């Protein structure tokens with residue numbers, strides 16, 4: 001990013017949150033070419049996470065980005081600013097213009113609705129996400145992890161490399177499918193998994209340059225998007241039928257039997273699938289990738305699983321006795337947060353970390369930036385689960401770590417996702433050692449942060 005020689009105006013700290021008087025103006029790139037919205041948007045589309053981190057490095061943790069079509073957008077990675085948006089002054093922040101793009105697949109539901117309309121949706125599905133509800137479904141997760149390990153035993157026997165993302169998606173499609181609609185959604189040759197990924201990509205592209213191409217042109221992207229929609233429609237229609245026959249999944253039943261509008265079954269189920277399946281699968285991929293690259297972490301994890309579990313598989317009840325597995329997953333989520341940014345919009349003027357934010361400003365809350373902020377994290381490029389050891393000072397500012405968001409809109413699937421991840425990481429580490437065959441993975445991003453080119457590994461049984 002070429003930002004020219006800028007000297008930010010010096011103003012006293014603080015400032016009136018209503019008028020912004022006394023607060024700094026938010027700065028951003030002002031030199032050619034990155035001050036031009038079109039060029040800046042093209043550069044962003046080519047490498048969203050890299051663009052985002054460069055902006056933070058060059059202009060700080062509250063930075064103005066000249067991005068189309070919502071120019072200017074302000075990117076936040078300052079813990080103080082994020083805390084105010086998600087908690088201190090949350091009433092002043094709506095979902096905003098970027099979230100409108102999510103309605104392409106998610107309709108008006110759990111993720112896209114503003115707080116007033118959103119509350120009844122969250123209340124209806126909440127009983128399926130409590131610790132008791134997750135524990136009650138533990139046998140499904142135990143069986144899914146056990147089957148994954150058996151499949152990998154075959155990979156280990158042949159010594160053939162396999163793709164971690166495909167395997168992780170099969171696991172999450174099964175576990176989330178059973179929890180949401182009572183169906184193992186990994187049994188269709190990967191069609192459902194593909195539909196989830198294509199839908200997320202389509203939502204991301206629904207904001208930007210794709211809109212410029214006339215609607216009647218059936219581009220490859222549009223054909224894939226239509227196919228993804230058909231797959232999701234089939235799953236939701238089947239879920240409705242199953243509930244009516246009394247054999248529906250827990251979440252589908254809660255929604256169908258509630259007072260929510262008829263279209264909530266589509267919007268909330270699709271939202272839960274799109275928000276839960278790929279995010280959790282990507283976290284598993286990235287975390288296993290880091291374990292394979294960090295022998296000290298791997299040895300520590302193996303020591304814990306051997307000591308606690310011996311030769312048996314972990315169950316949901318073991319998780320409390322596997323703290324290191326939890327720390328490893330937490331660090332995986334810091335370095336590779338699958339939801340690497342999310343958005344809000346200021347309703348009234350506000351002041352965020354001494355910067356004036358005019359009403360109507362679209363905001364990108366940069367989870368990625370917050371997790372790589374050297375002021376908050378020592379040596380942020382290093383994979384170091386010790387940051388998450390209880391009592392460690394590395395995580396004192398909770399707003400510097402937000403893989404699941406924060407405040408009242410914090411991720412409803414946090415417990416479900418973490419439980420599955422910790423169980424899978426412990427189960428895999430207890431039985432296999434993975435070797436990377438695909439080299440270093442760069443980060444690509446649409447809505448989620450993914451390993452460019454994928455991650456391929458070979459597995460070796462630890463004890464034969």
Ligand code: HEM
Pocket residue numbers: 110111122176271272273275276277279280283337338339342343402403404405406408409410411412413414416417418
């Ligand atoms: C590692 C896995 C996951 C990560 C990193 C993650 C991340 C996030 C983040 C950052 C948000 C906040 C978005 C915002 O405030 O704008 C969020 C919200 C949400 N997530 Fe997750 N999520 C994960 C797993 C899940 C799972 C397993 C489900 C459900 C099956 C789920 C369902 C949702 C829903 C419905 C919301 C919207 C909540 C609301 O506004 O009430 N997520 N997630």
